[in-house]
Amino acid sequence: MAKPVPSDLEHDMSYRTVFAWRIFAALALGLAFSAPRGAIAEPLVIKPLAEARVASLPSGTLFWRIEQFESAAAARAAAGPWSLVAESAGKVWLFTLGPAGGASVGTKIAEVGPIPRIEANHYLLRINDASGPNGSVTAVHSHPGSEAFFVLQGQQSIRSRNGTLRVDAGHAEAGQGAGQAMQVSSSGATDLHALVMFVVDADQPFSTPATLP
DSSP states (O other): OOOOOOOHHHHHHHHHHHHHHHHHHHHHHHHHHHSOSSOOOOBOEEEEEEEEEESOOOSSSEEEEEEEESSHHHHHHHOOTTEEEEEETTEEEEEEEESTTOOOSSEEEEEEEEEOOOOOSSEEEEEEEEEEOTTOBOOSEEOSEEEEEEEEESEEEEEETTEEEEEETTOEEEOOOTTOOEEEEEOSSSOEEEEEEEEEETTSOSOEEOOOO
16 A cells, blocks of 8 residues: 655644754754853962061970950050961951960960971961852962961861861861872851961962872
């Protein structure tokens, strides 16, 4: 039996259907190629708050003592040769590098250490402010000295070859020694706000690009 010959209307509808599917496929393919392959992580916001260049470090095992004061003038009056005054989160902070158990004039908030020592001709003490939403991150880098972390809000993660250190709000932790590759990120349910303390070789670049596996 001979196959029925499609009418002009049927032929036209069939043609339009094939054409429509070809347009849909082309658009889908185009979207697939134009869609982003992955969102670029937002950078963590880093702001220097205070720094000082010193010729030597205190003797013995080093710790950072963190205190709060009612005013910047009161904090400066209590500051020693290895102290830094900074203002952040609506508060006045005094950070003092020295032995554990040092006397506090202000309200003692935390003491963090031991801080790895370095040998240098000149030293830079610095306080940085780090902030950003969950997922914001620094590039992989290293410093010519040590850093320590005090988290005010959120959670801070520090990835290194030794694993990942996580610091929660209200806690302080000592970081790694000089020349260690690391990547710092905001990893909490709320935006990160942290204060970061450094003791580095003042004659070397403060930060150097590095790599991690």
